[in-house]
Amino acid sequence: MSPLARPALDPELAALLGVMPLIPEITPEILTQLRRLPSTPIEELLGTRAVDRREVVVAATDGADIALTILSPVDARAAAPCVYWMHGGGMIMGDRYSQLDIPLEWLDATGAIVVTVDYRLAPEHPGTIPVEDCYRGLCWIAEHSDELGIDPARIVVAGTSAGGGLAAGITLMARDLGGPAILAQILSCPMLDHGNASTSSRQYSGEPAVWTRETNAFAWNAVLAELPTDRIPAYVSPSSADDLSGLPPTYIDAGSAEVFRDEDVDYATRIWAAGGQAELHVWAGGCHGFDSLFPHAELAVAARRTRTDWLARILNPTGAQA
Template sequence: MNRARPGLDPELRTLLADMPLNSELNPELLAQLRQFPATPVATLLDGRAASHRDVTVTGPDGAPIPLSIFTPARTDPAAPAPCIYWIHGGGMVMGDRYSQIDIPLEWLDRFGAVVVTVDYRLAPEATGTTLVEDCYHGLLWTADHAADLGIDPARIIVAGASAGGGLAAGVTLMARDRATPAIAAQVLIYPMLDHRNTTTSSHQYAGEPGVWTREMNAFGWQSVLGDLAPDAVPDYLSPALATDLAGLPTTYIDAGTAEVFRDEDVAYATGIWAAGGQAELHVWAGGFHGFDALYPHARVSAAARRTRADWLARLLSQPGSAGSGKRSPGSVYPQHPDQRSA
């Protein structure tokens, strides 16, 4: 059945015409997609004044959690830098810590930010909250080693795209509830937030090939939910379920009008506003899922990336540079103990 829906931006539509697309994802296709090699680190650093090193963190269940750290060359190494803690996309079933890494590396260039990116375990091999716990413990390690990394612990920004955006939202909820570490802001780029897959936009982009369709979304969620009963899905995994969005740090959310995640992303921003929080929301006309990552030089993509960077510039230029604003009395998101005044 044909369903009325927003069309693609004309420039994006022309570019997308040359891309092979699918309507569904299955174990066989996933295995093929996983064979594509990661972007070589040397390519990421080519022409960039930055160094790179890898560390491995031990998770609470003893599993290794690899992190990559990109550190910019700085004129004043003694001055602590902001940190972008990056969580990659891939529907929770594919990708690695270098996926979409060009986005935060632009912020390394512009703001002198240290970029830490995490290789969380993927579904269906890992299920439930394993993925978000991996991301959280990588963040904990980053905050605990802020001095060694040259990071300002008051300027740690959690960011991610697609599945990484959903995991970033889950990590931020987890950090709020566990009262550590302090997060200055969260940047959620077309985040994957709702396992129910029932919004108007999810139905609009179903039944025909696309970058990420309702059917692909169902496969991704089924892979990570495993044997969880519908009423047992935690909001750390599916943040759209969260009934309390109070006390979150200032938030940036964007999406396209022509994608599955549009409505759940708008609803999440609305929930933050309803709880008295601060969120900036952009829904880009004609943008399909991942448009600015796949075609960064298209006009609407360049506008989306520039607008995000400008928001970060405002955030980082605020007095104190923490970016989290004033917390309301009784907030359940206190400062990290190391940041409290003596």
């Protein structure tokens, strides 16, 4: 069978991807190699920002340690907003510093306190463990909001790729379990659907890409290994949720030239169908994660600026200063 046609990449991104090593799928051996790649040092990410940094360890529901990093502007006002960040990496790689430059831009623009979580990874920690770790971190933030100088009514959950899926998952959990109030959720190219059967998923199969259908299947198989196939929790695979009503305002974006495009569009559509508020951006020519891979590319600059502007409006709906 001939491969499906793919939307054209943005020319600038195509040139950048042309010199980037891409693989058709991840294997256990490749995953081991990818995990050995060093993270960007937190000191380099913070640069010259005037930021107070605090490291804490929170107990997971099973007693395991979950590391959180709390980054606060040194001049943070009382009852500051908070962005709770979940990193990408397919729930199989990455750490709490991955893609951290994105929420640090929000710290700069809005004065928000950023909290980032080191949830445990599959396949060593499959099933509901990653999303439950993230939810435990959210509960800890809400419980310690006074101590942290956070306004508990202005907590935004956010993430990219797998982190976007986890942000969607804990938002569903908070709604269903009567958990902490979430002001809004930002889901950037989120990994939402374990079914892996959409048109965009099939378009990005068989040939190298930033994230392919085959790599997506590998990651989902690692996460779902110990779950019954007929009862995949919506908190793990948010597209499985029967009901998307009662969710906070939601920002979803994706590239037109990526594997998650259609499941992300569908999620926004279902939020609208349930009477909710969602803002959806599909960036023409964008590959998966283009805004984090190539932050200085013209399309990435536009995508990041648009997302930051939306967050600023959510945090300050009357136009008041952060």
